[in-house]
Amino acid sequence: MTNELYKRCDLHVHTRLSVCARGEMQLASIISVSEKRGVRYLGITDHVDARVSPVILDEVRNELARIEKPIEVFVGCEADILSVGKHVVTEDMRSQVDFVMVSANHFHDRAVAQPKGSSLEEVGRHFFEMFRYACSLEFADVIAHPLFVFPNTFDPTCLYTIKEHDLAEAIELARANKIAMEISPRALARDQLEFRLRFLSMCKSAGIKFSIGSDAHSLESVGRTAVLAPIIEKVGITDEDIWLPSK
Ligand SMILES: [Zn+2]
Numbered sequence: 001m002t003n004e005l006y007k008r009c010d011l012h013v014h015t016r017l018s019v020c021a022r023g024e025m026q027l028a029s030i031i032s033v034s035e036k037r038g039v040r041y042l043g044i045t046d047h048v049d050a051r052v053s054p055v056i057l058d059e060v061r062n063e064l065a066r067i068e069k070p071i072e073v074f075v076g077c078e079a080d081i082l083s084v085g086k087h088v089v090t091e092d093m094r095s096q097v098d099f100v101m102v103s104a105n106h107f108h109d110r111a112v113a114q115p116k117g118s119s120l121e122e123v124g125r126h127f128f129e130m131f132r133y134a135c136s137l138e139f140a141d142v143i144a145h146p147l148f149v150f151p152n153t154f155d156p157t158c159l160y161t162i163k164e165h166d167l168a169e170a171i172e173l174a175r176a177n178k179i180a181m182e183i184s185p186r187a188l189a190r191d192q193l194e195f196r197l198r199f200l201s202m203c204k205s206a207g208i209k210f211s212i213g214s215d216a217h218s219l220e221s222v223g224r225t226a227v228l229a230p231i232i233e234k235v236g237i238t239d240e241d242i243w244l245p246s247k
């Protein structure tokens with residue numbers, strides 16, 4: 001039983017086509033840095049959201065076709081869930097990518113439905129319902145930073161108001177739909193680490209696979225997945241638990 005595959009995966013990287021990423025995030029540079037850092041499986045996942053259309057993914061594919069690839073490169077996406085019942089993933093888009101990663105917690109984007117009230121329970125409920133909806137999407141391959149509370153958005157203690165059996169039910173839904181949960185360096189955030197470890201352990205027990213990504217927006221962060229060691233070890237994730245896309 002080996003336990004090193006996560007260090008060879010980076011399935012969440014943004015190119016300069018994502019407005020939040022640096023201009024240095026050119027495909028050729030990303031691939032070269034990834035190779036140097038020992039990445040074997042690279043996933044390009046630019047944002048598709050309320051403002052950015054899936055056309056952006058054509059650009060990624062066209063550019064990728066023109067450059068040399070010494071490592072395995074997959075074209076994915078990070079597609080927003082805008083509210084419960086509404087996402088930006090089109091049929092056309094699904095047929096063009098190697099994998100579909102969805103985000104259900106980009107609440108810093110005001111185009112994404114906000115919690116109805118500001119109490120911890122209401123905010124926790126909203127995080128959960130958006131997450132549960134993501135788990136119900138049969139076409140989704142990965143849920144990006146599941147149930148992560150981004151800095152300067154909400155109080156992360158809202159996560160502790162989510163009921164254990166609700167969480168278990170959503171995780172079961174994701175398992176039935178063969179959806180992997182992402183582990184990125186965001187999962188190391190200390191202010192929600194206790195919740196994260198519990199959540200990931202529940203996923204592991206349920207037989208959920210894990211997608212490993214850096215969520216890099218700069219070259220410095222590309223391939224930096226070895227930092228996940230404390231989580232990988234605590235949750236007991238082995239190579240068999242790691243999800244990989246297929247072309
Ligand atoms: Zn994201």
Ligand SMILES: [Zn+2]
Nearest residue numbers: 012014078215
């Ligand atoms: Zn991202």
